[in-house]
Amino acid sequence: MHLVHPAPSRPVSGDDLLDAYPWPDEGRWVRAMMVTTLDGAAAGRDGLSGSISSSVDGEVFDAVRRLADAVLVGAGTLRAEEYGPMRAKDADAGRRAAAGQAPAPRIAVVSGSLDLPWSLPVWAGSTVGPLVLTGPSPDPEALATAREHAEVAVLEDLEPATLLAALETRGLRRIVCEGGPSLLEAVVAADLLDEADITLSPMFAGTSTTPRTDGPDEVARFDLVHLITAEGFVMARYTRPGHR
Ligand SMILES: NC(=O)c1ccc[n+]([C@@H]2O[C@H](COP(=O)([O-])OP(=O)(O)OC[C@H]3O[C@@H](n4cnc5c(N)ncnc54)[C@H](OP(=O)(O)O)[C@@H]3O)[C@@H](O)[C@H]2O)c1
Structure with missing residues (x-):
């Protein structure tokens, strides 16, 4: 697994990976952890996120939640x-x-x-x-x-x-929202999401099993903090502008 942004690129694993997903020392912090395919599916044909995930996504998933409350x-x-x-x-x-x-x-x-x-x-x-x-x-x-x-x-x-x-x-106060799309959308629409840890899965799965949501009134833009890649998967960490 390699951290490719910010430069310089370096291997990342274990506690080093954990350190890439820090929690603030105080105050509430809400991070989302989701995997999505190239065509925006939140689940595979079986209706499960596992079928669009992988062991490398699983490693990041663990790091993201390990020190959560x-x-x-x-x-x-x-x-x-x-x-x-x-x-x-x-x-x-x-x-x-x-x-x-x-x-x-x-x-x-x-x-x-x-x-x-x-x-x-x-x-x-x-x-x-x-x-x-x-x-x-x-x-x-x-x-x-x-x-x-x-x-x-x-x-x-x-x-x-x-x-x-x-x-x-x-x-x-250290909260990981693991979805699904409906709950996450509500949190984003309320402007209460601080961090989005999103895995891009190198697959097209179709969106037939992905829940349809109403969509928030406004788009919410986030800032890119890092990109980790392994086995074709891209694990990105974003934060709300002004929140790091
Ligand atoms: N790709 C990923 O990373 C990922 C992650 C998680 C889930 N998934 C997939 O997403 C699907 C489930 O997602 P989903 O969107 O249907 O369900 P969801 O967001 O997990 O749950 C929706 C349910 O939460 C309850 N709820 C209560 N207040 C809510 C609020 N303010 N906003 C939203 N929900 C509220 C309701 O439960 P009641 O009906 O009991 O009242 C509602 O039906 C599954 O296929 C799962 O595999 C994918």
Whole structure:
């Protein structure tokens, strides 16, 4: 894996790769991690992002989330993808403890319906108990089921600012939003995304399985920070203008 921008180009791996995705020392920071194909697909023909990803994208995916406080995902992603448990890793214990963090990131799932795949190992198998963010007046039966698997925060609405405030209240300020496209678009439209870590996959997959979104009112331009490349994949880190 090579970091090719900014110059000079150099190999990058392990903790060096981790250092390429720093978190600010204080304050809330929201980064997105997404993979897209050459034709803008967010998932392959099987409806999963794994089929347009690769091991090198996976290495960056790990680096991006390793020192996060929370991994924020929309219910659509959890219903589509086999989300594995978020477990503490020995390699991260020292850094996380020194930063005053819990031993592993906490998964936070956004769902109005509370129609979630409760059999996934991410609920019972994660080191830090999962969090579900839902809107006002949830269905009582669905709420009772959700509370068997996670802490459920019943919020006044599911606007991105409300979601992020609910995370911050719980001490979760380093936030990776892993999508999907609908949730990410809402965060961008609310001007609350600080960083976009986007992998360009060297494939055309067609967009038949990619969710259609309404589109934000205005385009949001980001600044390029770095480009890493390996095996034809390009892993780019962008930040909001003025945010680094
Ligand atoms: N390429 C990638 O990197 C990547 C990453 C993630 C996902 N994906 C793919 O994207 C697809 C899923 O994405 P998606 O866009 O359909 O779903 P999503 O963004 O993951 O989730 C949408 C759901 O989140 C809940 N929600 C609550 N408040 C929301 C708000 N303010 N904005 C948006 N959502 C809110 C709703 O859940 P309820 O319906 O429960 O109320 C809504 O249906 C899958 O095919 C997945 O494989 C790709």
